[in-house]
Amino acid sequence: MSEIAVVREGSGPEVLLVHGGASPRTTWAGLDPLADRWTLTFVHRRGYPPSPPTERQDFEVDAVDLAPLLAGRPHVVAHSYGVLGTLIAAAAAPGRVRSLTLIEPPLNYLAPDDPEVARLERIGDAVLTQGMDTDPADLREFLRVAGAPIGDGPLPEAVLAGVQRAHGARPTSEARPRLDAIRAAGVPVLVASGDHTPALERICDALAEALDGERSVHPGAGHFVAAAPGFIDRLETFLRLNPGHRPQPQPVR
The missing domain is CATH 3.40.50.1820 (Alpha/Beta hydrolase fold, catalytic domain)
Incomplete structure (x- = not known):
């Protein structure tokens, strides 16, 4: 490489x-x-x-x-x-x-026994495996946790590019x-x-x-x-x- x-x-x-x-x-x-x-x-x-x-x-x-x-x-x-x-x-x-x-x-x-951690793992892996096909509510929740600059409107181009880059990543x-x-x-x-x-x-x-x-x-x-x-x-x-x-x-x- x-x-x-x-x-x-x-x-x-x-x-x-x-x-x-x-x-x-x-x-x-x-x-x-x-x-x-x-x-x-x-x-x-x-x-x-x-x-x-x-x-x-x-x-x-x-x-x-x-x-x-x-x-x-x-x-x-x-x-x-x-x-x-x-x-x-x-x-x-x-x-x-x-x-x-x-x-x-x-x-x-x-x-392992924390339900909020389990939810974070679920939506995080969903974004990595499904990209923009992730459930919209889950996608926005994950992006907010990840610090992406989003509001209630369409996702900014830079955020879309970030989701696309992460799509297919090895799940955490x-x-x-x-x-x-x-x-x-x-x-x-x-x-x-x-x-x-x-x-x-x-x-x-x-x-x-x-x-x-x-x-x-x-x-x-x-x-x-x-x-x-x-x-x-x-x-x-x-x-x-x-x-x-x-x-x-x-x-x-």
Whole structure:
């Protein structure tokens, strides 16, 4: 496969930014001031120019693409669908990650008995498998959760393009990253959310517990938590407190 595109800005320790269903520019709005002190490496997942096109969004492919980008042991910040490939890549080589900041991932299996989480999984998988043929009410509910700028009228062209790009993607319900490998290696983890959807809050609570990670909540920007008040300060504090993670030695079996 041809390589994906990355764009680097700033100087200092590297922070690898992995977007989800929205573009890097939309996802990471608000983090620009960090470039004064950090090297921000913006990943463009397949299907997002200038990276190569793809017939199908797939978190397993994302993990393969991300693996070589961990060679410099960056801090990694990932959002939504982008968290899935990030966790797979990090679990395969936890010593190559200084820290993980994980924002509102669709890891619905972590809250198996929660009816609101189950509903979120159902409508999310419907959008990925059916695209614009998804029940209109379910489609709009999912788009609002995902932070799409929609009202009561026709969907904007940019939103339609996003739905079409997501159509046929590998369903998030198939993702089972090796969280135990990340926790066992002692990777510092921050799990962040925007306090706009109870189901996502409970998923993030469960993920933080599974990874023995820190937890933070930043209302004000919906799903695009990176733009929420206070997030950039919380993130930079977390990065500075974890400058040189090394994996914990594992017992010989």
